[in-house]
Amino acid sequence: MIIVRRVIIYHSSTHQLHAPVHEFFEGALIPYQESPTRANIVLTALREAGGHEIRLPTDHGWEPIRAIHDSAYLDWFKSAYPAWLAAGGSTSGAVADTFAVRQLKRRPNHPKAALGYYALDATTVITDGTFQAAYDSAQVAICAAEALSQGSRSAFALCRPPGHHAHADLCGGYCFLNNAAIAAQWLIDHSTAEPSGPVRAVILDVDFHHGNGTQDIFYRRSDVLFVSIHADPDRQYPYFSGGAAEVGEGEGVGATINIPLPARINDHAYLTILDQACDRISDYRPNWLVVSLGVDTFEGDPLGDFALTNEAYTLIGRSLAELNLSTLFVMEGGYAIAQLGQNITSVLGGFESFKAT
């Protein structure tokens, strides 16, 4: 008899409090792509797949979030929407239109301008429920990390809003709090010290877009290896980082690995590159693996230009299982709504099926 070891699922229904209507994209207002439907569909697919334990998060407070994010940024985020309303802003949500680019360094006092100091684009629309949704999304990641630290071999944090574009003090790309970074730091902080040296974590980012926020957070550290496989930023968001020449700074040199890829990459080419990345991860001998799991690499994704089929996701899950590490999946992007649930369950299914053999 095969005992399938199922990945534990964490989610929160409060993500639905974050539901902006529009985003500004290439000169036009378009429907907000990072919609509540995304997480709802994934949860439904996981329920239908069956066999998973599905848990709600408990509140672990601010400390694990403050371990990653700048205090002034968090204070701003908490008060951004009420301050925007008080300044006459619309209930459709607070969003930046003027930005602290390059030589502009002065932190502005006006609530409408603070948005452009703490955001790198116009996707991070802050509505009435955004702060609660983002806080709970981080708690989902923290609880999943706790499950691992208590002995579970794997967990999936169905985070929404996503996190990997958020820097310590910048939101962007639909992300406000960096769930994967918070979870990785939690794991490091709650591990028993190893006689062989410091506790080490890997964050493997397989979202279509470069994880600029995660990279920046750990760029000068050697205890977190950041490996990102993504669309070349010369072609795709987030544009300003993600090149192969970015390898870390100071203590962190060598602990950032960027693998930018061309458009239309297929299953075979992608999986070959993923396996090479997995070799680098094994060599690092981490205690923990956190996977920033975006499936906007799918051939039908409206925000992507890769050509992965659904079959690739089962194989991605299998490759990750072969690493034989305590593994935390954190939900990032994926916008092909009709196939989103299936693509996520395929990753977890591939991961679980390997564990069972």
Add this chain to the structure above:
Amino acid sequence: MIIVRRVIIYHSSTHQLHAPVHEFFEGALIPYQESPTRANIVLTALREAGGHEIRLPTDHGWEPIRAIHDSAYLDWFKSAYPAWLAAGGSTSGAVADTFAVRQLKRRPNHPKAALGYYALDATTVITDGTFQAAYDSAQVAICAAEALSQGSRSAFALCRPPGHHAHADLCGGYCFLNNAAIAAQWLIDHSTAEPSGPVRAVILDVDFHHGNGTQDIFYRRSDVLFVSIHADPDRQYPYFSGGAAEVGEGEGVGATINIPLPARINDHAYLTILDQACDRISDYRPNWLVVSLGVDTFEGDPLGDFALTNEAYTLIGRSLAELNLSTLFVMEGGYAIAQLGQNITSVLGGFESFKAT
């Protein structure tokens, strides 16, 4: 008999080539505020006022523009719209939605992202005719400067698009090329050397908004005194600069004077402050005075919150005339369309009437 010495007017009809339909403002798309109607109305009012010599510009080429702007920025600006179209962008115009904020320094290669490297907000929509309009707007300023250097005591450059928010390598606030800075530099470069020391120019910026671009361009120089009277940036665009504590750097310490003002300031209070600024200008003993002339300080301006009446503009013109300097007016903002022509002709009328007595 009183001989009224009229201000010579320079303008170009090609400003009409720059006519974006919308801009992104506080989460919504609104009609583009910096419309062709603005300059057309001012020209009509000047014609109706009568007595002015109205001239078209001749082409002085790139050199005077390159004396202020970064070459890579100019190259980008020239190719921005065709590159945007080639990348699949809409003919409604190229505009940034993702920005090179703070720690993001990498110059992106993608044409849609380059916009967010070279712009600080979403107002600088680049359409098919924008580059020609901005180039000709700079030529209007240069020709007006040339008239001064050839002996005219005063000239008005009816520039559109405006310029004072443009840095050496950043567009923003409807501005692409800094017409006032280009004109001031032209005057310095084309003046006969003075036995008493270097040639010096003052740029007095009376637009409602802080002239962030002009400030940044001359921030480390002592031969251009920049004096700006504007809405406190804690309350109004451009938010990231314009505080009284910004006084210049290095050689330029003391040659930047910012006078941020509260909302609802009235004629009397404003004129008192202007006269104090004029004393500082006299003390500097400049060879040339360039006035960045915005009339969005008007009580009815949709972008402003000051309370100046039309009468103030006559008195502003008179105060400037009392400085008894060779004076170049460069058109900046002003969005109360119905009164825009009258407010501008009042400044010039006040200036001319003093000259005549």
